[in-house]
Amino acid sequence: VGNGLPVTLVDVDRAVLDRARGEVTRHLRLARLMGAQTGTDVAELRTTVDLSDVADADVVVEAVTELADVKAKVLAEVSALVGPEALVLTNTSAIPVDELAGSVAYPERTVGAHFMNPPYLIKTVEVVRGPRSSEAALAVARDFLTGMGREVVVVGDGPGFVINRVLQRMINEAARIADEGLATPEEIDLLFTGCLGHRTGPLATADLIGLDNVVDSLRVLRDRTGDQGYEPSALLLAKVADGDFGRKTGRGFYEHRGTK
């Protein structure tokens, strides 16, 4: 939208769509204030609960809940609607692109595009080339993303790709450390920001991502690698069971009032 491209936003939840318009306007303003968005050509944003409204799209970005069966269903529906030339990008955090490409009519047109949160501020995108992604699709993905001022890093396929294979484990371990009482969330994060120069520590990052999404991503990683280091920690599970998902609910490892 902020890059002059018309966008059709689809969700099953009307309330999400009703909130989205205000959120997009707010994020565009913030992006401009922080110098992350320089274009002034704002295109149309359409919101709909009807997936068939994407039938004419040149590019579809799938960003539904991080559950393989939900994504597979949505991607299959999308692929039945759009033309063979349309590029399908999946914003999955951890599910291998080739696994998702198994649900679509044109697996060669499916590419991973893992945007970082908050996407209106972080320019770099982890682009995932599945074994069946074609060179042509990758070139279209690159042009589409760089045309929006994004930096692209293309990586190979596999559970969690690069970022989340490392990051989700780090978050999980940090949550275990907090649970064991070795350090508070503030102290853990301060070590990462103060000693390692990270912009945010792992637990503040987890609150930004959403602890529900962190647990889903850890399960994806655990189930596909067999590595028990990805078994979601008891503290993460308890917070999710309590509905404390982080910024989006106002509480996670930290209290977030008015910072959604």
Ligand SMILES: NC(=O)c1ccc[n+]([C@@H]2O[C@H](COP(=O)([O-])OP(=O)(O)OC[C@H]3O[C@@H](n4cnc5c(N)ncnc54)[C@H](O)[C@@H]3O)[C@@H](O)[C@H]2O)c1
């Ligand atoms: N949160 C992050 O920081 C982050 C970063 C990068 C990638 N991702 C990935 O992006 C995706 C979405 O993450 P999120 O944090 O926004 O999750 P979320 O659970 O907050 O939002 C998912 C949205 O998908 C909608 N949805 C569910 N099923 C649907 C369907 N069948 N059709 C249309 N809409 C449907 C839900 O109503 C909800 O609004 C996930 O795959 C996640 O792993 C998230």
